[in-house]
Amino acid sequence: xxxxxxxxxxxxxxxxxxxYSYIENGKTYSMVLxxxxxxxxxxxxxxxxxxxxxxxxxxxxxxxxxxxVYEVDLKFHGRALIIGGKFERFTFNVGDVVEATIKxxxxxxxxxxxxxxxxxxxxxxxxxxxxxxxxxxxxxxMIKQISNSAKSLIVVGKNGLIWIKGGDIALAxxxxxxxxxxxxVSGLTERIKKMLEKN
Amino acid sequence: xxxxxxxxxLIVKGKRLDGRAFDELRPLKIEASVLKNADGSAYLEWGxxxxxxxxxxxxxxxxxxxxxxxxAIIKCxxxxxxxxxxxxxxxTGPNRRATEISKVTKEAxxxxxxxxxxxxxxxxxxxxxxxxxxxxxxxxxxxxAVALASAGIHMKDLIYAVSVGKxxxxxxxxxxMIEDNYSDSDMPMAISPRNGDVVLLQMDGEYTKEELxxxxxxxxxxxxxxxxxxxxxxxxxxxxxxxxxxxx
Amino acid sequence: MDAIDVVKSNxxxxxxxxxxxxxxxxxxxxxxxxIKSGLIQNAEGSAQVDLGNTRVLAGVKLDIGxxxxxxxxxxxxxxxxxxxxxxxxxxxxxxxxxESIELARVVDxxxxxxxxxxxxxxxxxxGKAWNVYLDVxxxxxxxxLFDASEIAxxxxxxxxxxxxxxxxxxxxxxxxxxLKIDNVVTSTTFAKINGSLLLDxxxxxxxxxxxxxxxxxxxxxxxxxxxxxxxSFSKKEIAEMAEMSLGKHHELKKQIEKAR
Numbered sequence: 082x083x084x085x086x087x088x089x090x091x092x093x094x095x096x097x098x099x100x101y102s103y104i105e106n107g108k109t110y111s112m113v114l115x116x117x118x119x120x121x122x123x124x125x126x127x128x129x130x131x132x133x134x135x136x137x138x139x140x141x142x143x144x145x146x147x148x149x150v151y152e153v154d155l156k157f158h159g160r161a162l163i164i165g166g167k168f169e170r171f172t173f174n175v176g177d178v179v180e181a182t183i184k185x186x187x188x189x190x191x192x193x194x195x196x197x198x199x200x201x202x203x204x205x206x207x208x209x210x211x212x213x214x215x216x217x218x219x220x221x222x223m224i225k226q227i228s229n230s231a232k233s234l235i236v237v238g239k240n241g242l243i244w245i246k247g248g249d250i251a252l253a254x255x256x257x258x259x260x261x262x263x264x265x266v267s268g269l270t271e272r273i274k275k276m277l278e279k280n
Numbered sequence: 281x282x283x284x285x286x287x288x289x290l291i292v293k294g295k296r297l298d299g300r301a302f303d304e305l306r307p308l309k310i311e312a313s314v315l316k317n318a319d320g321s322a323y324l325e326w327g328x329x330x331x332x333x334x335x336x337x338x339x340x341x342x343x344x345x346x347x348x349x350x351x352a353i354i355k356c357x358x359x360x361x362x363x364x365x366x367x368x369x370x371x372t373g374p375n376r377r378a379t380e381i382s383k384v385t386k387e388a389x390x391x392x393x394x395x396x397x398x399x400x401x402x403x404x405x406x407x408x409x410x411x412x413x414x415x416x417x418x419x420x421x422x423x424x425a426v427a428l429a430s431a432g433i434h435m436k437d438l439i440y441a442v443s444v445g446k447x448x449x450x451x452x453x454x455x456x457m458i459e460d461n462y463s464d465s466d467m468p469m470a471i472s473p474r475n476g477d478v479v480l481l482q483m484d485g486e487y488t489k490e491e492l493x494x495x496x497x498x499x500x501x502x503x504x505x506x507x508x509x510x511x512x513x514x515x516x517x518x519x520x521x522x523x524x525x526x527x528x
Numbered sequence: 529m530d531a532i533d534v535v536k537s538n539x540x541x542x543x544x545x546x547x548x549x550x551x552x553x554x555x556x557x558x559x560x561x562x563i564k565s566g567l568i569q570n571a572e573g574s575a576q577v578d579l580g581n582t583r584v585l586a587g588v589k590l591d592i593g594x595x596x597x598x599x600x601x602x603x604x605x606x607x608x609x610x611x612x613x614x615x616x617x618x619x620x621x622x623x624x625x626x627e628s629i630e631l632a633r634v635v636d637x638x639x640x641x642x643x644x645x646x647x648x649x650x651x652x653x654x655g656k657a658w659n660v661y662l663d664v665x666x667x668x669x670x671x672x673l674f675d676a677s678e679i680a681x682x683x684x685x686x687x688x689x690x691x692x693x694x695x696x697x698x699x700x701x702x703x704x705x706x707l708k709i710d711n712v713v714t715s716t717t718f719a720k721i722n723g724s725l726l727l728d729x730x731x732x733x734x735x736x737x738x739x740x741x742x743x744x745x746x747x748x749x750x751x752x753x754x755x756x757x758x759x760s761f762s763k764k765e766i767a768e769m770a771e772m773s774l775g776k777h778h779e780l781k782k783q784i785e786k787a788r
Contacts, residue, residue, distance in 0.1 A: 085515045088392075088429055089437030089474045103394075103436065110474070112394060112434040114514055127518060128320065129432025130338055130398075142535060154532065158338045158401035176534060188349065190400040204539040207532065211432070250539075251548065315668050316581045317616050330568065332667065334614035342620070357613065357621050362663045363571035363587025366700055369661040370589075372608065372624075406614035408665070410585065411568045 086117040086124065097122050100132070131157060131210030131240045133192055135183055140200070140238030143177045151197075153179065155240045156207065159190030163197045171197055178205060178244055180236050200236060203246030206254055208261045210241035215264040216257055223270065227256045230277035252280050287462050290447045296459070303453045305442070305502050310423065310513035312430045318406075320431025322513065324423040327456055328413035333423035335431040337403035346402075351395035353402050356386035358420055360409040366457075381417045388421060388441070388470040388480040394434040403433060414457035418442050421470050421480065426510050430517065439479055440506040441470035444495040446485060453498050469499045473507045476500060537736035541722055550732060551580075556772060558728045561780075563679065565687040565787035573688025573707065575787050577680040580730055581670035583615075586680035588662050588688045588707075592698055595657040603650020603657035607636040609664040609677060616669040628666075630756070635664065635677045638713045638744030638752035645685060646708035652693055660688075660707070671730040674742040674754075678715040679780065683787035685709060706788070713751050714780040715744040716773040720759055725769060727776075741766070743773040747781065750774075 086092065092102055093109040101113045101124040111117070115126040133139075141153040141161060149165035151173050163181060165171060173179060178201075181194035208216065217224050217237055228235045233248030245253050256273055263269050290297060300306070306327030315321040318334035325331075341347035358381040362370040385407065393403065405428070407420035418441035425438050445455040446465035460466055465485020471478055478496070487495065543550060553559065559580030568574040573588035595602055609632035613619045639645070650658040662684060664677045689703035719729035719737035726733055729740070739759030744752040750770055755761065761769075 085518055087438055087511050087514055088435040089472070101434070110436070112436070113432060114429045126432055128430060129434075130319075142532065156532065158340050158398060178535065188399060189397075190349070204542055205532070205535040206539070251543070315583070315614065316670065317668050318614055321614070328569070332614070336614075336617055339617070361568075361585075361587060361665055362608075362661065363568055363574065363589050366570040368589065368591050369663075372610065372663075404613070406612070408612060408614065408667075410587075410665075411570045413570075 082120075083116045083118050085127075086111040086113075086115055088112055088114065092117065092119075092124075093122070099124060101126055126211060128209070129211055131155075133157065133183055133186055133240070135186065137183045137239040138180060138237075139183065139194070139240045140178065140180050140205070140236055140242040140244050141240070142205070143173045143175055143179060145175060146173060153181070153194060155192070155238070156242060157192065157240060159192065161192040161194060163194045171199075173197070173199065178203070180238070180244070200244045200246070203234070203244050204250055206243050206245065206257065208241050208243065208257060210239065212261040212264045213237060213239055213241060215269065216243070216260050218270070223260070223273065226274065226277060227253050230280065231256070249280070252277070288458065290459055290462055291450060296452065298456065302450055303498055303501070305454050305505060306456065308506065308509050310426055310509055312426050312513040313517045318427070318431075320427045320429070320433070322423045322426035322430065324419055324426075326415065326419045326422070327454070328411060329409070329416055329419045330411035331416065331419045331423045332408045332410055333420060333427040334406045335404065335424070335427045335433065336406075337431070337433070338398035338401035339404070341400065341402040347400045350399050352393070352398040352400075354386050354389055354393060354395075354405065355402060356382045356389070356405040356407070356424075358382045358385055358407040358409075358417070360412060360416070364409050364412045366413075381420070384480055384482065385417065385421055385424065388439060389424070389428070391477070391479040392436045392439055392472060393428065394436065397434050403428075412457070414455050414460040415443050415468070418454075418468050418470070422506060422510065426513055429514055437472040437474045438507065438510055439470050439472050440503050440510060441468060441480060442499050442502050442506060443468040444498050446487065446491065451491060451495055451498060453502055467495055469496065471499060471503055473503055533735045536732045540732050540736040544721055544724055549726065550730065555724060555726050558675075558776070559730065561679065561783060563683050563783055563787060565683050571684075572691065572703065573684045573686075575680050575683035575687055576667075577676050577683065579672060579676040579679070579728065581668060582672060582676045582730075583666075583668040584673065584676040584680045585665045585667055586662060586677070586684035587665070588660060588684050590658045590660055590688070590690060592652065592656055592693070593659045594655055595651065599647070601651050601657075602647040603659055605636075605640065605645050605647065605660040605662065607639075607662045607664070607681065608632045609635065609666070611666045611669070611673075615666045619669070630754075631673055631677055632664065634674060634742060634744075634752065634754045635681050637754075638678060638715055639681060639685070641751040642711045642713035642744070642746045644682070644709055644711045644713055646710050649708040650690075658690060660685075669731060671732070671734040672717050672728050674717045675715050675728060678713070678744060679784060682712055682714070683784045686712075686785060687787045711746050712781045712784060713744050713746050714777045714784065715742055715752075716769070716776050717742040718769050718772075720761065720765070725765060727772065741769055743769055745770075745773050745777050747774060747777040
């Protein structure tokens, strides 16, 4: 049974640790607007910005390059950097779209990226990072279905930036945006499947 | 306060000019997530007040030198539209009253927003008063709390605000503009309903300490209704999409 | 314009090269327009316009003041616009930006050149006339503020009621007659992208545009024009846009007049 919870709502009379709740006087309260499954003690926020995690794959745009340090726009409130050097074999230009992996997060506000890869051509769309897991689906099932139906190459960044190349970009975009709007409603997988089959 | 020369009788036969009881709120309606671009937003109607609140963030701090490397900073803008008042056209531009309200509003939210979660970033709160009829700072805070929650900002609680004023020896809840102009005292308050902490309080006039306690109690009682309406506004955004598809 | 805008522009251009717009509109179609008038009862007139996702609120206030020296028997009309910081992540608080000033002046120009408001009717008595203040508040930006603001301004003026003036005082609570409107001006704005002219550009199309043209008309005459952004238009393109602007007038005017 899932219910909608709000900041300040009492979740438990005991201490339950988690990233979206806080403890005061031995009781646990919600910090966010989210869906709460009491049996599992799981909170899924309904809104909010991306919380970067180590090993996350992200997509971004190179905004500056200086002394082999590239600054990348991930639509994140802090900084994201790719640090090149004498032994690295990549060079990027400002404006390049890249896919990379989060190697380190310093003080919650500076992201260090590694394994950068240039994504040439294609187009970029932006969705709320909270909805990315639904766009990817369990074992990548959802994103594979969209990619196959639209016949497009798709790279999904955990930060909410998605790169699409070739095929029916409009169809892929529509499917992804619908998932964003209806992510919290059951039966989503079926509806998207129907929509993709129609085309 | 307005001149006492033309002071109307604010209480006639034990009732207020608009027919309300002394501890009765004006009608309050809130709708969450009304703007497409803002990260969070809320539209509120409280009596004749019409308020639009919006939140952007956490985002990169602008200007960069204002960033605090260990916590997020909150910036707040409270402003009244030039067409918001029943009387004259309001001049645009920085206004000392609006500047003060922006400051105390920001300080109210600093109590409940989890600033440590997003160090170095900025959370921008915008409160635009589209139509005013007394109690706009309380309306603004009540709307902004909903906007912050709808943006997914981590908070300890959903705060609300309301004012209590004094006319003669009576304490009146939620003064409208006429009452505010001619009252002997007005006290806007913002409260965290979870534990009753007062996060904003301003007052001018004359209160005994008993009246002060009584006024805070009146605000907390009204807060039960205000809180309910705030929460319902947030829940219904998600219920709406759910209903469309017969979801849970 | 940040890095994300550059990528969005490329997306728009790519779609255009295949003959489609983001939302599948024709190049000569407006987005859905909705007009709600009289929302702000404290104002003497008001109208909120949704043009796609662009949302604009216009409010009108009337104050008594002295007529201008060069027009002693007329009232005045003044317009201003504010791009509220809550309307877009790109807008900041502060003094009026060049964009907001241009917006106000362009909307004002069309309405003034069209002689829409009968300023002689605003005259009260020697030394006193009504001054009309129209303020456009942009609440959500998704392109084409010019047309959204023009529609909102016209609808708000049509919705405006003049307060009573008795025994030397204004009585705000008593609104006795409608503001006298002699003409209705509508506008159409085009974005030029890779040689195509798109009517009513949304936010992404606006970012991709090399040039922009706003044309205000009352169906018979062209009342005001404003070219924006760095690019250019050919004479043929200008004639084409003028034709389309005159053609769109009637339908837009019908929608606006419902604001009464």
